[in-house]
Amino acid sequence: MASTPENLTGLTTTSTNSSKEYLPSELGVWMFVLGDMLVFSVLFGSYAWERALQHGLFITAQSELNQTFGVVNTILLLTGSLFVVLALHAARKGKTKHTQQLLLLAISTGVGFFINKVFEYRDKISNGFTLLSNDFFMFYYMLTGIHLLHVCVGTCALIYLYKRLSAQGLSTDYIKHLESGGIVWHMVDLLWIALFPLLYLIK
Amino acid sequence: MTNSSQIKQVQTDMGLIAQQPHKSSLVKDLVVWLGLVVFTLISFILGQNQAISTEQATAIIILVSFVKIRLVIRYFMEVKYAPLLLKLAMDVWCLAVCGLLIFLLLFSF
Numbered sequence: 001m002a003s004t005p006e007n008l009t010g011l012t013t014t015s016t017n018s019s020k021e022y023l024p025s026e027l028g029v030w031m032f033v034l035g036d037m038l039v040f041s042v043l044f045g046s047y048a049w050e051r052a053l054q055h056g057l058f059i060t061a062q063s064e065l066n067q068t069f070g071v072v073n074t075i076l077l078l079t080g081s082l083f084v085v086l087a088l089h090a091a092r093k094g095k096t097k098h099t100q101q102l103l104l105l106a107i108s109t110g111v112g113f114f115i116n117k118v119f120e121y122r123d124k125i126s127n128g129f130t131l132l133s134n135d136f137f138m139f140y141y142m143l144t145g146i147h148l149l150h151v152c153v154g155t156c157a158l159i160y161l162y163k164r165l166s167a168q169g170l171s172t173d174y175i176k177h178l179e180s181g182g183i184v185w186h187m188v189d190l191l192w193i194a195l196f197p198l199l200y201l202i203k
Numbered sequence: 204m205t206n207s208s209q210i211k212q213v214q215t216d217m218g219l220i221a222q223q224p225h226k227s228s229l230v231k232d233l234v235v236w237l238g239l240v241v242f243t244l245i246s247f248i249l250g251q252n253q254a255i256s257t258e259q260a261t262a263i264i265i266l267v268s269f270v271k272i273r274l275v276i277r278y279f280m281e282v283k284y285a286p287l288l289l290k291l292a293m294d295v296w297c298l299a300v301c302g303l304l305i306f307l308l309l310f311s312f
Contacts, residue, residue, distance in 0.1 A: 024280070
């Protein structure tokens with residue numbers, strides 16, 4: 001009875017907006033997210049500082065990047081975030097199958113990002129641009145590498161959420177987990193939103 | 204008796220699920236996503252544009268990025284409905300990092 005979609009839907013509808021404030025996920029997850037954002041802000045600042053010191057070199061090296069890779073990856077992550085948001089709404093409404101489908105779509109955007117990044121790295125390395133080429137490429141590989149690690153962790157979290165939903169079905173506990181996975185996924189998205197212009201767009 | 208206590212438990216559980224911050228709206232989610240994609244394309248075009256100065260383009264691109272970041276935080280992460288302290292922490296981060304980047308990219312060389 002407890003996990004039937006009808007029950008979830010009915011009770012959800014009647015109690016919506018019962019409280020004004022709502023903390024999705026748990027405090028610990030937010031502490032982790034804020035900590036990670038703080039670490040990345042230091043990395044962004046270091047990059048901008050070094051770029052100011054070696055402006056000419058950074059502009060020349062940056063022109064070797066293919067902006068299309070960056071734009072495609074941005075759209076992929078934004079779309080992945082939308083799928084996660086829709087999956088959470090579906091879960092709150094008790095729609096198990098719909099949640100699963102949306103999670104699969106979100107996972108595929110993470111995998112797509114990874115594949116696109118591998119092609120981009122291969123392209124750069126085959127053109128002779130490695131971690132040791134210059135300071136711009138040192139930052140490029142370091143920042144995108146750390147971010148790619150976050151994408152992998154986020155994608156694994158989504159795969160776990162998909163498998164757990166298949167095995168155990170929807171519950172209040174599951175929705176908290178989905179909120180946590182979603183928040184981490186959105187953080188990965190927003191960090192890329194800052195990285196993309198810094199590395200690819202600004203002159 | 205067993206049935207009644209089970210139902211109560213279910214309602215308690217469902218009550219927790221029901222504490223969603225807002226009624227979900229596919230249209231709103233799509234509008235936010237569309238806004239994010241449009242802002243991405245605007246930034247991309249500005250990066251290529253020769254009509255405005257490099258400094259102006261840099262400032263606009265960074266500002267647009269942080270507008271996008273705030274949209275993700277407010278709507279996708281649901282911070283719009285979160286306690287004030289979390290809203291403040293996120294807004295302070297956005298303002299501080301956006302300000303720092305614009306300062307370093309435009310004024311420090």
